[in-house]
Amino acid sequence: MNPVSLTAQTVASPHAHGGNSVxxxxxxxxxxxxxxxxxxxxxxxxxxxxxxxxTILSCVGFEALSLKLAGVxxxxxxxxxxxxxxxxxxxxxxxxxxxxxWVAVLGGFIAIVIGKQVFGGLGQNVFNxxxxxxxxxxxxxxxxxxLWVLPLPMSALATPDFVGSLxxxxxxxxxxxxxxxxxxxxxxxxxxxxxVDLAAALHAGxxxxxxxxxxxxxxxSAAILILCGGLYLLITRVISWHAPLGVLAxxxxxxxxxxxxxPGRFLSPEAHLLSGALMLGAFFIATDYVTSPNTTTGQLIFxxxxxxxxxxxxxxxxxxxxxxxxxxxxxxxxPVIDRFCKPRILGRDRKGKPIDIPENA
Amino acid sequence: xxxxxxxxxxxxxxxxxxVVFAQMLALCPTxxxxxxxxxxxxxxxxxxxxxxxxxxxxxxxxxxxxxQVRIPVFVVLIATLVTxxxxxxxxxxxxxxxxxxxxxxxxxxxCAILGRAEAYxxxxxxxxxxxxxLAMGIGFTGALTVIGLVREFLGSGTLFxxxxxxxxxxxxxxxxxxxxxxxxxxxxxxxxxxxxxGFMLAGKRIIDQKxxxxxxxxxxxATA
Numbered sequence: 001m002n003p004v005s006l007t008a009q010t011v012a013s014p015h016a017h018g019g020n021s022v023x024x025x026x027x028x029x030x031x032x033x034x035x036x037x038x039x040x041x042x043x044x045x046x047x048x049x050x051x052x053x054x055t056i057l058s059c060v061g062f063e064a065l066s067l068k069l070a071g072v073x074x075x076x077x078x079x080x081x082x083x084x085x086x087x088x089x090x091x092x093x094x095x096x097x098x099x100x101x102w103v104a105v106l107g108g109f110i111a112i113v114i115g116k117q118v119f120g121g122l123g124q125n126v127f128n129x130x131x132x133x134x135x136x137x138x139x140x141x142x143x144x145x146x147l148w149v150l151p152l153p154m155s156a157l158a159t160p161d162f163v164g165s166l167x168x169x170x171x172x173x174x175x176x177x178x179x180x181x182x183x184x185x186x187x188x189x190x191x192x193x194x195x196v197d198l199a200a201a202l203h204a205g206x207x208x209x210x211x212x213x214x215x216x217x218x219x220x221s222a223a224i225l226i227l228c229g230g231l232y233l234l235i236t237r238v239i240s241w242h243a244p245l246g247v248l249a250x251x252x253x254x255x256x257x258x259x260x261x262x263p264g265r266f267l268s269p270e271a272h273l274l275s276g277a278l279m280l281g282a283f284f285i286a287t288d289y290v291t292s293p294n295t296t297t298g299q300l301i302f303x304x305x306x307x308x309x310x311x312x313x314x315x316x317x318x319x320x321x322x323x324x325x326x327x328x329x330x331x332x333x334x335p336v337i338d339r340f341c342k343p344r345i346l347g348r349d350r351k352g353k354p355i356d357i358p359e360n361a
Numbered sequence: 362x363x364x365x366x367x368x369x370x371x372x373x374x375x376x377x378x379x380v381v382f383a384q385m386l387a388l389c390p391t392x393x394x395x396x397x398x399x400x401x402x403x404x405x406x407x408x409x410x411x412x413x414x415x416x417x418x419x420x421x422x423x424x425x426x427x428x429q430v431r432i433p434v435f436v437v438l439i440a441t442l443v444t445x446x447x448x449x450x451x452x453x454x455x456x457x458x459x460x461x462x463x464x465x466x467x468x469x470x471x472c473a474i475l476g477r478a479e480a481y482x483x484x485x486x487x488x489x490x491x492x493x494x495l496a497m498g499i500g501f502t503g504a505l506t507v508i509g510l511v512r513e514f515l516g517s518g519t520l521f522x523x524x525x526x527x528x529x530x531x532x533x534x535x536x537x538x539x540x541x542x543x544x545x546x547x548x549x550x551x552x553x554x555x556x557x558x559g560f561m562l563a564g565k566r567i568i569d570q571k572x573x574x575x576x577x578x579x580x581x582x583a584t585a
Contacts (some may be wrong), residue, residue, distance in 0.1 A: 114556060136552070140545035 022122070026082030028238050029284065032229035033089055036280075039225055040218045043151040044097035046165030048218045051104055052092040058108025059088030066117035083122045087111050090130040090284060093219025094277055094324070095137075098149050100171040103141070107133040127331045128291045134324045148215035150181045181215040184275050185320040188267055220280040223273075230283030239287040242299040243306075247282035248273060250307015258315065266315060278310065281323040291331045298334075298341035305330045367492055374496025380473045381504035381558070382565050387473040390464050391505060392554040398521045401509025403457045405502025407450060407465055409495070411442045412474050416494030418442075419482040435478045436469070443468045456523070473501060511557050516549035518542030 041049050063084035067075045091107050114136075115129030116122070138145045160168060168175060182190065214221060233239045251272050258266035272278065277285075286292060286306050293302050306326045313322025348354055380386050387408075395401045418438050426434050447465045450458045458465065468474065477497055482490040513519055520537035547553045 118559070136547050139550065140547040141543065142546070143543070 022081045022083065025238055025289075026086050028236055029086055029233065030082065030089060032232045032238075033093065033219070033284065034229075036219050036222055036225040036229060037089070037093065039222050040093070040097065043221060044149065044218055045160060046162055047160070047169050048097040050101070050166065050169040051095060051097065051099055051218065052089070054101055054104040055092035055095070055108055056085055056088035058105045059084045059091070059112050062108050062112040063117070066113055067121075070117070070121075072121075078121075081122070084112060087116070087129045090280075091133050093280060094130065094134045094217050096145060096147055096149070097218035098147065098168060098175050099144055101169055102171075103137060103144060107137055110136045123290055125290055126334075127328055128285055128288050131285060131324045131327045131331075135328060138319075138324070146186070147175060148181055148183050148186075148217075149175060150215050151213055151221065183215050183320065184271060185267075185314060188271075189320040192265070216275075217277065220277050223279045226279040226283060230279070233283065233287070239283070240296055240299065242296045243286040243292055243303040244282040246300045246303020246305075247278070247286050247307040247310075248303075250304040250309075251278060251311045252307075254308060254311045272311065272314065276314075276321040277323040281306065281310070281327060285323070285327050286330075291334060293334050293337045293341060295338070295341045295343055298337045301337055301341065302330050302334065305333060367489075370489065370492050371496045374493065374498075374500040375503065376500070378497075378500075379504060380497055380501040381508075382562060384473070384476070386476055387471045387501065388558075390467065390471060391508065391558070392551055394461055394464050395505055395509035395512055395554060396516070396549050397513040397519070397523075398506055398510035399457070399524045400460055401505035401507075402502060402521075402524075403454070404461055404464060405498070405505040407446050407461070408468055408471060408474070409498025409502055411439065411446055411468050412477060412498040412501075413491055413494035414442050415439050415474055416477055416482040416490040417487055419478040420485060420487045420490035423483045431483065432475075432479075435475060439474055439478070440469045473497065508554070508557055508561065511561075512548045512553055514539075515545055515557075516547070516553060517544040 037052065041052075060079065064075065064079055067078055072078060088108060088111070091111055092104070095103060095107065111129040111133035115127060115132035116125045119125040220226060230239075230244060234241060234244075252269040255267065255269040255272045259268045267275075282303070286303050287299075293299050306323070309326035309329055310322045313319060313325055317325075319325070344350055345352065376383075378384060381388070381391055390404055390408075394404045415435075415438055419435055422434070443466065446468070450461075450465060477494060481493045485493070510520060513522065518539040521532075521535040522538075524535040525531075525533035545553075548557070
């Protein structure tokens, strides 16, 4: 008898694999971010590139350190799944483009160690790490975190060269006043607090925001490129449409109503949608698998909450921009949303009772 | 629990059973007042005074008060002591009193104090109870001061700011100011307090594990 024919090799499930993985998802999100990032390099020059590189490096470094301290086996595999790179990338995109080096290092520490690894690593964190770091940095260092520079093609000064950029990044050269400017939201908030009517305060429409020709964070200026990245993610089914639509609608609907009632006090929905981190937040932050609800209904509610809170903070809060705060608040609500948006169990009705099946159907 | 070994009492109070780092009691004042080393020190000293006297008094009356009414009696005792400390601080260290303010009165509901009365003083003699109160109080003071110093250092770039106002001009040498440091505001705010405490708890666990491992290593050759 042939002994080989009697033994079958056991293979653990899943037996058919679609090829999807953490690193593939992360890679696709990074691919979607790439156009807006490259455009940001062109808009803001070398300092933006240094900031981007060091933020990612810092995130990966602190991830490696945390994994080593936690005694995780196969550090290299976990490190290379791309999640730390993505966190750093997203954080860098929300920072002022000419922020100094220590903002990048500290941001990486807060995002990875306090925002993620303390909870147990990827998949365990309650709050979006990049947004935790963004808010912590903004609250801690209000000045460097609100120093916005004009996109260089628009500013009066010539582009700083490589060495000059490095000195700006390392803090030995101050950012020239001539290139700094207020963001649209910041400008609107200041003018309102001075009692100036918005209709008088805002000369240019938000049209330039589509192509990023305005002061703002490094990666979120060009709304159209972020939108394209988001659409790519939708097409490749990395994200579903529920959360982004919720965010955009959550901002646009109250903004439209308020702007219709009192245009001198409230910004137009178009200005809201194209300003600040809203596009980035809608497509890249609110769609985070870990910190958003599991069901599509839940994601829609989550998105609407983020949008509505963003609008409330922007219109009535002390800070001109509120996407990061709104995301964190809704992250805290996610377990509650999940509790009330449970999917129906197969064979049972919505209340959990078994569905009545006729005997002789 | 009737362990009258003073070495153990001191070790428990300072490290093994530290009010903040081991028992995780009195977290409300810990988070609220440790925005600077001076505040932490002042709060810790005030709590220590209350803790020592309350432990002594509770130990004295432990046999005359029946079990059923002991908690209200202890609370009245502690409240009286806190009122005395409150008025005394208002009179003599008014600047610090203005900063700590409400939290002095809230020492009444500080679970560390009633906790020690219940866990120790009610079962032990007067001297041991006094020693326990002192050790626990110093452990609490140390914890508050360390947390306060870390938060103050990271948050505003100073160490023991305004210490001379509390302890007298002779202690002005404690005050350190780091030049050209803007400070991370978040460390002064409550999230910073929780983060600092969390990292310190992690640090204590690491130290404890190292100590335990060393103890085993030292014990192994002895028994073999």
